[in-house]
Amino acid sequence: MYISDHILYVGVNDTDIDLFEGQYKVPHGMSYNSYIIKDEKTAVFDTVDARKGDEWLSNISAVLGGKRPDYLIIQHMEPDHSASIARFLEAYPDTCVVGNAKTFAIAEKFFGSNIAPNRQIVRDTETLCLGTHTLHFVFAPMVHWPEVMVTYEESEKVLFSADAFGRFGTPDAKVNWADEARRYYFGIVGKYGTQVTSLLRKAASLDIKTICPLHGPVLNDPTEAVELYSLWSAYKPEKHGVLIAYTSVYGNTKKVVTELKNELETLGAAVEAIDLARSDMSNAVAEAFRNDKLVLATTTYNADIFPFMRDFIDHLTERGYKNRTIGLIENGSWAPRAAQVMREMLSGCAVTFAEPVVTINSSSDEASAAAVTELAKVLAKVEHESEDGSGSQENKPSVRWQCSICGYVYEGDELPADFKCPLCKRGAEFFKRID
Numbered sequence: 001m002y003i004s005d006h007i008l009y010v011g012v013n014d015t016d017i018d019l020f021e022g023q024y025k026v027p028h029g030m031s032y033n034s035y036i037i038k039d040e041k042t043a044v045f046d047t048v049d050a051r052k053g054d055e056w057l058s059n060i061s062a063v064l065g066g067k068r069p070d071y072l073i074i075q076h077m078e079p080d081h082s083a084s085i086a087r088f089l090e091a092y093p094d095t096c097v098v099g100n101a102k103t104f105a106i107a108e109k110f111f112g113s114n115i116a117p118n119r120q121i122v123r124d125t126e127t128l129c130l131g132t133h134t135l136h137f138v139f140a141p142m143v144h145w146p147e148v149m150v151t152y153e154e155s156e157k158v159l160f161s162a163d164a165f166g167r168f169g170t171p172d173a174k175v176n177w178a179d180e181a182r183r184y185y186f187g188i189v190g191k192y193g194t195q196v197t198s199l200l201r202k203a204a205s206l207d208i209k210t211i212c213p214l215h216g217p218v219l220n221d222p223t224e225a226v227e228l229y230s231l232w233s234a235y236k237p238e239k240h241g242v243l244i245a246y247t248s249v250y251g252n253t254k255k256v257v258t259e260l261k262n263e264l265e266t267l268g269a270a271v272e273a274i275d276l277a278r279s280d281m282s283n284a285v286a287e288a289f290r291n292d293k294l295v296l297a298t299t300t301y302n303a304d305i306f307p308f309m310r311d312f313i314d315h316l317t318e319r320g321y322k323n324r325t326i327g328l329i330e331n332g333s334w335a336p337r338a339a340q341v342m343r344e345m346l347s348g349c350a351v352t353f354a355e356p357v358v359t360i361n362s363s364s365d366e367a368s369a370a371a372v373t374e375l376a377k378v379l380a381k382v383e384h385e386s387e388d389g390s391g392s393q394e395n396k397p398s399v400r401w402q403c404s405i406c407g408y409v410y411e412g413d414e415l416p417a418d419f420k421c422p423l424c425k426r427g428a429e430f431f432k433r434i435d
Helices: 050-064 085-091 101-111 177-204 223-233 252-266 281-290 307-318 338-345 366-387
Strands: 007-009 012-014 030-032 035-037 043-045 071-073 096-099 119-121 127-129 134-139 149-153 158-160 210-212 239-246 271-275 291-301 325-331 358-360 400-403 409-411 431-434
Touching (some): 012 050, 134 177, 239 252, 239 281, 252 271, 252 291, 252 325, 252 366, 291 338, 325 338, 325 366, 358 366
Parallel strands (some): 043 071, 158 210
Antiparallel strands (some): 007 035, 035 043, 127 134, 149 158
């Protein structure tokens, strides 16, 4: 992969992997990207997954042609990018390893306290000159680990973006960038929208012509990627549309979903229906964030809701789902309560619930059919209001509180005095109010 005369790609493709991070299906494989800048001083950016260490070291040797690297820049300590640090230092023991204080704290947990005795600890906004190339280190905590930093090279206007702007699939995979990047973002980074927004603000002051992420292709025109990240990190939908996510045991709930889908299409709405039991969960989550309206349809199951629906809603709430309109469809033969359970699960999200709730007693009847018709009209009306700017979002928390240690953001008018950060476990005294 050609980047420039001085910036070279030495990453590797993994086409044998079936699940990335043990859960995300990657039918087009995965890449572990690594880069070299050749100047008066030579710098290598990040290592690769342990399974591909031999190939990566071979790539480095071929590019360096016998020269020894001066620096190894560690932007992210997750093992798919850091697992080969020790092997690299066995081959090049004199190389100076560059990272921040948290980088080395985590590295020592993986490799022991003796790892990288020749190290350089950098601070946020600090620079490193290689000759004609100058590196600017920009800290990006919780995008999506606490030690993450990105690096801007000023002469060629290249941003080495760590996991930001990554994508599932090898760089040469014939896939739509936005589709696989969206699935990647909301699966892996999506919980940390506030932190991504902070990084985007920092990046806005830089003249970026090329983005070199740690997964997927190099972006020679990053315009689309930056625009989408701006939407995603702000939890704004990409389009006016309705996603109907459903589960159906004997087909009766699916039948009602089909009726709703048909009525919405008749009213001119863009609509998609996904069977949560048969679809890839990461795709369903990505589509829920892509659209501005969501309908959840499921059965009452053991006085609760069907497991695939519970899992789906858990994925949404974990990632801070908000700024959407949600419709509910429930089915129950004797004590339907699925709608109540779903509403309670989403109670902490800043969403608007559309009325009416459609209740199915075993199978569709005149009452449920009438409710479907009314719900379709309401959702279509919301779509038209959104298009002309008259729509509104309700129940948005007015105050946010950010942890000064790891960057985690708590949303709510008041921060409980006994609150503990779920990431770094610090108490409420470490949080400050942000607007």
